[in-house]
Amino acid sequence: MKRYSLSVQYIIIFLIAIIPLVTCGCGFSRKSKPKNENDFLKNQTVKIYSKPKTLIPDYERMKEHPIVSWLWIKPGFDLNDCGNIKVLPIINYSNIKYEWAETKLKQELDKLYSPYDSASGTLDLEISTAIIDLIPKKSIFKSNIIPKITVELIIFDKNTKTVCCMISHYKKAEKFKDALDGLISDLKNLSDKTLKE
Numbered sequence: 001m002k003r004y005s006l007s008v009q010y011i012i013i014f015l016i017a018i019i020p021l022v023t024c025g026c027g028f029s030r031k032s033k034p035k036n037e038n039d040f041l042k043n044q045t046v047k048i049y050s051k052p053k054t055l056i057p058d059y060e061r062m063k064e065h066p067i068v069s070w071l072w073i074k075p076g077f078d079l080n081d082c083g084n085i086k087v088l089p090i091i092n093y094s095n096i097k098y099e100w101a102e103t104k105l106k107q108e109l110d111k112l113y114s115p116y117d118s119a120s121g122t123l124d125l126e127i128s129t130a131i132i133d134l135i136p137k138k139s140i141f142k143s144n145i146i147p148k149i150t151v152e153l154i155i156f157d158k159n160t161k162t163v164c165c166m167i168s169h170y171k172k173a174e175k176f177k178d179a180l181d182g183l184i185s186d187l188k189n190l191s192d193k194t195l196k197e
Helices: 002-032 099-116 176-193
Strands: 070-073 082-087 123-135 148-157 163-172
Touching (some): 099 176, 148 176
Parallel strands (some): 082 123
Antiparallel strands (some): 070 163, 148 163
């Protein structure tokens, strides 16, 4: 009976000693994880079946387009008339917190639109951009779920707040980086061929 009692005591002492170590170890591993392409987190506050937030208030004037998914352009709008253009900070409406994607998208949009930042133009433009949906990695259990990013952009006159262009586009690929690169490529193609005369 004494031997059994001692065994139980040893087990209790062992559990008391090991649980804090395991807890601290897990906490340390989370804190030391770097912010990079593979560092993303699901937002637990977003309900699965809730209506997604969007930047574009309605799609009534939007039309399907061969380069991007949906597009509306104010008649007469031309990026070549731009004097100053600024890409505002990226808004993420998706249920995935993905800092790397937000930073990368902002950098690529800055590079895309910077050539139109010319003192010779008359328009002072700003660009609002929102990530509406994203899937950062391929699903192991569902083969039809692959990396994807969906964005909405609104280009507007900074002074008058007049909307000049609204864009909605998404891209899928086997790797998320390829999906993002493809999306930027399509937006550049749109700017070169459609948003200027």
